[in-house]
Amino acid sequence: DVKVTQSSRYLVKRTGEKVFLECVQDMDHENMFWYRQDPGLGLRLIYFSYDVKMKEKGDIPEGYSVSREKKERFSLILESASTNQTSMYLCASSPGHLNTEAFFGQGTRLTVV
């Protein structure tokens, strides 16, 4: 079974803190994604990566950055957390060929106070 593991289920951080969300997948997938999930808005793509050290902006990259130093690991960084970044964050991975199933982690619920 494909496994995508996010390092934390719940996080509470203070405004202005630098926050790291970690994601690891064990299926040697080329593509990795970070989504944000908010009620009534579905899943919105923050950043994705199709190879080590490669990254592409998604639809809502402002206030976020990412790092992919190893194929299995994709990190989301909130440079200076703000209350409007309180949300559920989902990591996903998929094989290299286009338009195929994405495998999601269990999500990290981040609260910024």
Next chain:
Amino acid sequence: GENVEQHPSTLSVQEGDSAVIKCTYSDSASNYFPWYKQELGKGPQLIIDIRSNVGEKKDQRIAVTLNKTAKHFSLHITETQPEDSAVYFCAASGSFKTIFGAGTRLFVKA
């Protein structure tokens, strides 16, 4: 920009009844249409998908239909069971870009 509209946002059915969720998309380049189920406390998981060269696909109690001309696709769940209660997301994928619908919260009453 491209978008996917999903309706209804909430659906409540009696156990044993059918449930239908509908989505429309705007990007003509979309050619892959997955449906994901998200149970409480978990990440979304693929339940069925369809590609643009197919009009209908069925897997046990779940079926998906696609009308490329009208740019809409639907999820049909027959003989619903309490364990079908979850949030369902449709998505349209093309040109390495996947757009998700806003989600439908399905309640199946026993």
